[in-house]
Amino acid sequence: MIGARRSSRALLGALAASAALQARPAAADPPAPIRRRVGLGSAHGPTVGGATLFTMPHRVGAGTGAALVGLTLPTFEVQLFAPRLYSVDLSTSLTGTLLAAGFEEVFYLTQDAYLTFHLGRGVARFVGGPGIGFSAAFREDDRGVQNGASLRFLSQVGLELLTKNEAFGVSFLGRPWLEVSHVQASGEQRTFVGGGFAQHIAFFGYFRQ
Numbered sequence: 001m002i003g004a005r006r007s008s009r010a011l012l013g014a015l016a017a018s019a020a021l022q023a024r025p026a027a028a029d030p031p032a033p034i035r036r037r038v039g040l041g042s043a044h045g046p047t048v049g050g051a052t053l054f055t056m057p058h059r060v061g062a063g064t065g066a067a068l069v070g071l072t073l074p075t076f077e078v079q080l081f082a083p084r085l086y087s088v089d090l091s092t093s094l095t096g097t098l099l100a101a102g103f104e105e106v107f108y109l110t111q112d113a114y115l116t117f118h119l120g121r122g123v124a125r126f127v128g129g130p131g132i133g134f135s136a137a138f139r140e141d142d143r144g145v146q147n148g149a150s151l152r153f154l155s156q157v158g159l160e161l162l163t164k165n166e167a168f169g170v171s172f173l174g175r176p177w178l179e180v181s182h183v184q185a186s187g188e189q190r191t192f193v194g195g196g197f198a199q200h201i202a203f204f205g206y207f208r209q
Contacts, residue, residue, distance in 0.1 A: 034166050034208050036087075039079035041204035043091065043173065047072050049196025051181070072198055073099070079116075079204065086129070089114040089156075100137075110135040114156050123164065127171065128157035135181075143186055150181035171202040 049068045073095040081087045091112040100108035112133030119126045131154035138147045158173035178195040 035083070036079070036081045036166055036206045037209050038081070038207040039077070039087075039169070039204040041077045041079075041202050042074045043077050043171075043200040043202035044072050044074045045198060045200040046070070047196060047198040049194060051179075051192040051194030068196070072200060075200075077202055077204070079206075085119065086115060086117045089116045089131075091133075105139065105141075107138040108136070112152065112154055114154065116156065118160070123162055125160050125162065126158075127160050127173070128155070130155050133177070146183075146185040148181060148183035148185075150179050152177045152179045166208055167206055169204045169206065171200075171204065173200045173202060174198075175200055 047068070047070050049070075051068075073093060076092045076094040078090040079087045080090075091114070093108075093110045096110065097108050100106040110133065112131055114129050114131035116127050116129040133152040133154055135150045135152070136148070138145075140146070154175065154177045156173050156175045158171055160169050160171040162169040175198040176195070177198075179193070181192040181194065183190050183192070
């Protein structure tokens with residue numbers, strides 16, 4: 001009889017403990033990690049490039065070359081992030097377009113797009129990926145219509161440094177390119193093949209999830 005009472009008490013205690021555990025509120029899920037959705041910023045820095053005349057009417061391999069050392073004017077940069085490790089980065093030479101229109105009366109537009117991989121989880125992360133871009137220019141004066149266009153094959157590689165909450169960042173980027181350009185001016189047409197390297201520092205602010 002005593003053993004039966006003890007068994008009943010043990011059973012009642014186990015039922016009470018089970019009911020208390022079920023009544024206890026579930027532990028809160030850990031907060032979702034911060035993810036960047038959209039980044040807005042600007043990049044600038046030195047540029048080294050060169051081009052060689054490839055063809056012109058009735059001539060092949062004219063051998064005319066040109067070298068360029070300059071400074072990339074501040075660009076307008078947009079980063080569109082995917083859920084995982086990469087983003088689509090758009091770079092537009094907005095300052096160059098405005099200056100060309102204001103001082104040279106030239107319509108000038110250039111646009112680059114990169115598929116960029118962001119590797120790492122800490123404050124410092126590796127970035128890199130391929131890209132493609134184009135440029136177009138148009139001008140009309142007393143010498144007639146002058147226009148040109150180019151197609152660029154790009155890449156970028158570098159390091160980005162982020163604040164702990166990923167609200168701001170700075171990137172140090174190397175951006176090499178190869179380019180094919182066609183120009184028509186003063187009744188002549190010319191095609192150039194060129195390439196170069198830009199060393200850019202970019203500042204970004206981020207909209208986050």
